[in-house]
Amino acid sequence: MAEQVQSRPLQVPTRGDLHLTAPVSREDAYHWIDANDEELPVLLAAARKARDRFKPRVITYSRKVFIPLTNLCRDYCGYCTFRRDPGQPGAHTMTPEEVLAVARAGEKTGCTEALFSLGDKPELLFPEMRETLRRLGYRSTLHYLEAMCELVLRETSLLPHPNPGLMSAEWISRLAVVSPSMGLMLETTNPSLLAPGAAHDNAPDKLPAKRLRTIEEAGKQGVAFTTGILVGIGESLQDRVDALLAIRDLHRRYGHIQEVIIQNFRAKPEIPMHEWPEPSRGEMLRTVAVARLLMPNVNIQAPPNLSDPDYEELLDAGINDWGGISPLTPDFINPERPWPHLLELEKRTKAKGFELRQRLPVYPEFLPLTRGHGETGVSPVRRMGTPGAPESLLTSRVETVADAAGYARRVA
Numbered sequence: 001m002a003e004q005v006q007s008r009p010l011q012v013p014t015r016g017d018l019h020l021t022a023p024v025s026r027e028d029a030y031h032w033i034d035a036n037d038e039e040l041p042v043l044l045a046a047a048r049k050a051r052d053r054f055k056p057r058v059i060t061y062s063r064k065v066f067i068p069l070t071n072l073c074r075d076y077c078g079y080c081t082f083r084r085d086p087g088q089p090g091a092h093t094m095t096p097e098e099v100l101a102v103a104r105a106g107e108k109t110g111c112t113e114a115l116f117s118l119g120d121k122p123e124l125l126f127p128e129m130r131e132t133l134r135r136l137g138y139r140s141t142l143h144y145l146e147a148m149c150e151l152v153l154r155e156t157s158l159l160p161h162p163n164p165g166l167m168s169a170e171w172i173s174r175l176a177v178v179s180p181s182m183g184l185m186l187e188t189t190n191p192s193l194l195a196p197g198a199a200h201d202n203a204p205d206k207l208p209a210k211r212l213r214t215i216e217e218a219g220k221q222g223v224a225f226t227t228g229i230l231v232g233i234g235e236s237l238q239d240r241v242d243a244l245l246a247i248r249d250l251h252r253r254y255g256h257i258q259e260v261i262i263q264n265f266r267a268k269p270e271i272p273m274h275e276w277p278e279p280s281r282g283e284m285l286r287t288v289a290v291a292r293l294l295m296p297n298v299n300i301q302a303p304p305n306l307s308d309p310d311y312e313e314l315l316d317a318g319i320n321d322w323g324g325i326s327p328l329t330p331d332f333i334n335p336e337r338p339w340p341h342l343l344e345l346e347k348r349t350k351a352k353g354f355e356l357r358q359r360l361p362v363y364p365e366f367l368p369l370t371r372g373h374g375e376t377g378v379s380p381v382r383r384m385g386t387p388g389a390p391e392s393l394l395t396s397r398v399e400t401v402a403d404a405a406g407y408a409r410r411v412a
């Protein structure tokens, strides 16, 4: 973020100029994210080359169950179909029995990730949620999340990956005891999206500075962290680059960003932004490719169900991961867009020349047993293995489900 925009003129390569190499500077990224149709093949070729240097021949995914612990949320993002107010049809906070039933069903279908996705601190706004938590015996949604992560860890072979919104240093530390990785989408660094009528109007937890603080705190604690940007929620092309650079900057300082998600906005009839234009395929390809060139040695992911049909084209722009795919639970964030069948995903991935491999929610290079290195070559220091019962449980669970290379152990 401290990088300055230089004023030297852009060198605009022509078609066939193959000297575009990663990592690119901010000013070049500003240019390439707006590449014209003639330049696009050059951009994509450079991104593929960078991806193939980073992780040749293998594309990963995480087989998961989606656990929507609560869909009550104190924020009102303009693109969200997930959130509910208390009393609205579909409003629900899962019981521990429901959590365990989903996790156990996932275990039977070879899942290794329990993705906990939930609204941000609903008890701050809704007395009904405070009452639900009181009945369940917890002081806050994060206390309840912590207990449910531990329950899944204790009772099943799944590894929790919580996505609870903003987290304090204390909560990152507590959740790191019961999960090998966690996540928070940065979404954008443009605070003007909180203006009246914009995507983050009435979404106080989407203030970019607060989200950057959470991601930075995870870095300080050496927690493997997933983040990413949303494409098409009212941000400019330069905003996309700025958000990616903010992530890169944090990763350069702490080496903890295990994955950057490039997620495209999809319009749905029931959301306030139902009339907003969706980003085109070309915009997605350019954004993914620029992300790859800005962070050549970071895992870049784009969800296939949001780019169906022809999602395999995202491979041409330099992704190396399809994210979490569930054979069991719907995508509760985008319920109208089912995940592809795993055999179909494998077929299309193979047709592009790659092997599809199942990873854990924590990437292989962030595991103590296979500790690799981030973009800077600095290994993140994981907190796993600190003396104490729950952390030992986490360590032993990870060792049970990981193979020697740090991927999910293949089930015979």
Ligand code: SF4
Pocket: 073, 074, 075, 076, 077, 080, 081, 082, 083, 118, 119, 120, 165, 203, 205
């Ligand atoms: S996107 Fe997340 S924070 Fe925003 S309203 Fe939906 S659940 Fe809440």
